[in-house]
Amino acid sequence: MANAWVNSAERIGSDLHLELELSRPGPGSRRAALCDALREAVRSGRLAPGTPLPPYRSLAADLGVARNTVADAYAELVAEGWLTARQGSGTRVAERTEALRPGHARVPTRAGKTPPRARGPRHDLRQGTPDASTFPRAPWLASYRRALQQAPNEVFGPGDPAGRVELREALAAYLARARGVRTEPGRIVICSGFAHALRLLFLGSPERVLRGPLAVEAYGLPFHRALLADAGVRTVPLPIDEHGADVGRLARERAVLLTPAHQFPTGGPLHAERRAAVVDWARARDAVVLEDDYDGEFRYDRKPVGAVQGLDPERVIYIGSVSKSLSPAVRLGWMVLPERYVDGVLAAKGEREAWASVLDQLALADFLSSGAYDRHVRRMRQRYRGRRDRLVAALAAHAPHIEVTGIAAGLHAVLRLPPGTERSAVKAAVWQGIALDGLAEFRHPDASVEDTAVRDGLVVGYATPAEHAYGTALEALCTALPPGAAPGTGAPVFG
Known part of the structure; x- marks a missing residue:
């Protein structure tokens, strides 16, 4: 043979x-x-x-x-x-x-210098960060100056663990108007971001505010799962389909963590019936829903859907930040809490604010109250919608067999790949100088590939590249994608 x-x-x-x-x-x-x-x-x-x-x-x-x-x-x-x-x-x-080929010498590198490829990718298409060049420097500086000029002397002493009241008042007004959140300043606690919120809820001492087991979506950030695992919190994956997390699979868990506005990373919203069902489950089980509204302002095909928290403020902990809308360099986030959790979170945080800068809090309060934040979000919504549209158009022209999943929203998209091609596509992307992640990187270790409607895919962040470099990044991405199928065969086209 x-x-x-x-x-x-x-x-x-x-x-x-x-x-x-x-x-x-x-x-x-x-x-x-x-x-x-x-x-x-x-x-x-x-x-x-x-x-x-x-x-x-x-x-x-x-x-x-x-x-x-x-x-x-x-x-x-x-x-x-x-x-x-x-x-x-x-x-x-x-x-x-x-x-x-023989006779072609490799280009030597100077002593102490690293080859260009070792210095980092040419095209950064990783999810999670906005375009750094668009930070609103002038409006932010104006807000910072006003906040500093108007700040009372007490601002320069120990901080309130709940956060500055100016920011909590501004957030209560903004979140009610923009996200349908029902709250008051006394139920808002300022933190430095989502990870800090998880630490306060599950790692606080002497008593933890929440305990596991915690139901989570089958796909999510490994960093968050690792943080919970280090705290001894067992996480139970929920399958995901075109309607979002299957909350009908919830059982004896004490809490569930969801990204209902825009599931991370697969991109679908939580269906209206499931939004109501998860609140009903929390009421029946005396449990709580953790709502991660990480990019809720960025919906492009329609007006953003309001937060689940609006259905029952006593059963939902709403968590947000400015890491996607403004910049991860501004370490500010917030928790909107049911009344029974406020004291526990403040006890976990301690008597003095050790995380979020008080001056940054005052600047953000002014940024919100002056309307500068709304203007910035509107501008970025247009910019990111254009980025996503260009990605979809490039795929339609050069890789029509590759589908973009989920809704038109957020700062990233998942490209559905032919079965069995994810690993090779990631390798091809690396060869093209592209930094991105395969969908498998976000799968819960206890979840099977059957737990999601998308099984092979690439998670493409379209917000990070500078505007002048985005077109080249898309060309490189299309080159790295696996070939399509011949009509009627289901087999790859190679020639």
């Missing part, structure tokens, strides 16, 4: 004016053997940069193997950067492999 495989390969080699020596006979190794042979042909110069390779159907027929064997080999070499594949133009030897 091995000899027939080698002879067949030699016939294909003659068609390409080269011989492919396949040195790994045996079951399950034909793809690896073909990969090795093609790499060696490129390294030796027998396959020059830009050389077209045969369509995978032709090669599979000549070799007498399944088409997927050749398709997988091509896909692996595309991911590694040996080959390039464009729909409509076939599979070719990558141009950059010229540097690997």
Whole structure:
């Protein structure tokens, strides 16, 4: 069987004016053997940069193997950067492999200097951060100056653990108007962000405000799960479908953590029936809902849906921050608490404010009250909507088989990939100088791939790149995506 495989390969080699020596006979190794042979042909110069390779159907027929064997080999070499594949133009030897040919010396690096690739990616498409160049410096400076000029002397003493009343009053008014939150300043506690809020709720001493088990969505930030695990809090994953988290699976948990406005990272909102159902569950179980409203202001296809907290302020802890809307450098967030939790959170925080700068709190209060925050959010909503539209248009033009999941909202999108291609797509992105994450990075360790409607995907943050660099980043992203399927076959198109 091995000899027939080698002879067949030699016939294909003659068609390409080269011989492919396949040195790994045996079951399950034909793809690896073909990969090795093609790499060696490129390294030796027998396959020059830009050389077209045969369509995978032709090669599979000549070799007498399944088409997927050749398709997988091509896909692996595309991911590694040996080959390039464009729909409509076939599979070719990558141009950059010229540097690997004999007689081409590698570019030496100066002593003490790192190669350019080691200094970081050329294109940062990771989720979670806004465009740093858009921080509203002049309006923020104006608010800071007014706050500093008007600040009473007590501001420069020990802080109130609840946070400055000026900010809590401004937040109560803004959240009621913009997010449908029902509260008053006395139920708002200022923190430095969502992670700080989790610490106060689950790690506080001497008594924890909340205890596990905590139900969480099957996909979320690993950092938050690690923080909870370090506190000894067991998390139970809830499956996710096109209607958001399946809250009907809630059982004996004491609390549930949700991202109802825009599920992170898959992108769907929590369906209206499930929003009501999770509040009913909390009432029946004397439990609580933690609502992470991390980017609730950024909805592009319609007016943002109000917070779940508005359905029952005594059963929902609403948590927000300015890390997405303004900047993660402004370490300010807030918890809107049911009355029974306020004293516990303040006890966990301590008598003196040790996290959020009082002067920053006053500046944010002015920024909200003056209308500057609303203007900034409107401007960024238009900017990020344009970024998302450009991403969708680029995919439609260059990778129409790749679907953007979820609603038009937020600072990132998930690209649904063909089954089994996520890992190779991430590798291909790295080769193109792109920093991004695969969807699997956010999956709860106890969740199965069946717990979500999207199983293979890329999480693409479109907010971070500077405007002048975004187009180039999209071109690189499209190059890294796996090829599409031939019409009616469901098989990858490589040539």
